[in-house]
Amino acid sequence: MSRKIGVCLLILVMILSGCMDATPIEEVSVSLILGLDLDEEDNLLVYMSSPIFSKEAKDKEEVYEVKSYTLRHSREKFDARVIGLTSGSKTQLFLVGKRLLKKKDWFDYLDPFFRDPKNTVTARVVAVDGSVAEVIFNKPADKPRLSLYLTSLIDAAAKRNIVKETTLQDFHSQMEDKGRTAWITQIKKKKRIELTGSALLAQSGQYKITITPEENQLLNILEGKKKGDYSITIPVSMESASKGKPYISFSISDLKVKKKVKFNGRFVFDINVDLQISISEQLFPFDVQKDYAKLEKSITNELENETNQLIQKIQKSQIDPLGLGLYARAYTYQEWKKVEENWGNTLAKSKINIHVKTKIKGIGTSNHQ
């Protein structure tokens, strides 16, 4: 009998102890979006957007902008404004304004994300082409809460490989690793919010160039990313193509990328791309079943052309989003050791050869001759 009572008491103690210090969700301000930017006088601006769980509130979101010295310093200022206690454990997006991106070493500001175990490291790092305020104060009437909207926008686009999705943890590795540089999503507020491709940063975190969604697909192919779908549209230069509109679209059903490095006075990289494609659109008369080799060759040429242009652009900016430095370190360690502090510059002087092999696997259900 006394044992039963004891067990009951024990269960009560175990369950009830949780009620002592409960935090209702209405009293927490969860910063789903955090933003960092600079104003005209180069003061640090911190933005926060958090959902409101209240039937009386008309807006379902509160957004604030404060001036502060650091990210953690901004928290007191937010606490003085928002409805509950600010919490950084659920951050989905981390927006960085263009003005701040153009500065060096802004990465130092992110320290609390990695230091405080309560903070999440899976927030997506997003470059804003313009100021953060333009994006974060935006309230599209036909969309859900901005944080949900932007998150699913970026996730969906990353599945199509038109932007690079980089979490804070990935970003940390990209920044700290000497053999690669950062590669993050970029958005812009035009009439509406739009993904404009990806931003490529230098080793110091400084903004270098933007690549378009099409270029992002190519860079993903060179990286060897198999996940997600590719839908690539390119012009082909063939005799028969000039009879119609010279465009062909295809998806990639299989992708194999091999990177090799050797050193003879300078680093020489060979990137071998093996593509298996299925044609999804063809706007000119051509008998693929008969002359498939011709079309494969034409696609190969065009892809090699475009990727070479992209690589030249990257080399000119002295950056390495592909992480070719990792290969240099792994296979030519002695030479790498000498140049690791100055890798971007070295890569710019290296030779990068791209060899594409295309194989048409499927042509769909019609054959436009």
Place this chain on the structure above:
Amino acid sequence: MKKYTHNEITILQYIFLIVGTQMGVGFLSLPRVVAEKGGTDGWMGIIIGWILSVASSIIMVKTAKKFPNDTLYDLLIRFFGKILGKVAIFIILGYTLSFSLIIFINTFLYIKAWFLPNTPDYLIVMLFSIPVLFIVRNGLRVIGRYNELIFYMTMWLPVVLLFPLKDGSFLNLLPLFKVGWKSISATLPPVIYSFLGFELVFFFYPFLKKKQYAIHGIIIANTLSMFFYLFVTISCFVFFSPDSITDFNQPVLSMLKVIEFPFIERLDVVILNILILFSSRSWILYMYCTVFSFSQLMNKQDHSLYVPVLLGLLVIGTFFVQPTWMQVTTWQKWASNAGIAVAYVFPVFLWIYSWGYEKFSRRRFS
């Protein structure tokens, strides 16, 4: 004469007891510590550490085999006489006690840092003391069962570590041998510290039922630990870039933070809860050995009386002294040095001594 028949342990329990003592919370920071010394070649240090610990373990079992029913206390008294033997057992007692405390305080600091930052120290220690009291005051058989149970309960832990690897790159490990043997051997002190625990085999051996498998058992235990450490370290090296792994104090937890399932977002916090069970084995065993030696020193058969006293002292101790991370790191360094003495130098010495002792005493009897 068998003194400990009522408390015999099976070979599986014996293996899990050793594994349990070896794995505390040290593995959470192990990848960083070896990376600081040996870069991405640091994992090779683990294999060297394993060879050393297996060698030392075999010597220990060989020594213990000569007097199969002697506990460490009986053995030391037999070898060195009453006074010297008692001094030696007193030193061992201090060793096990300080290990028990260091591992306990380390775990407790994790709990404090990750989920109970505002709870006073002594309250957490008190909460922990209650289950520990129930386990430690029993004999080795109950502790063995506890270890076995926890081993099965936490077997899935390494599987979780596979999830973040899809974002990693095996290129990080290459080239092998980039730092040279000198740096690889510099990783040995922390590695040796994480293998410590097998020295308690002196305490377990007399309880083992099938003594013919003692050597097999200890090799299996050391190998299990080695595979676990190697797996954890290589996963971290693959996931983190070689230039950034030293930025994270506990890379294993930082890696777990990345895992997100649709139904649970912060898996690291869940896993840290399980780690309390995981590391409890280690401090419980050291604590058991402490009170066991103490009761033998006091010539008492029953050790359970001393457990509440020790735990009470612990609670009172944390009431006055609030240990910090930095302090524990310094203590760990001392303990690591003491561990090398107790687990590597002492067994060799004892083995040579026992060999001489046997010859000498045989001559005397014949």
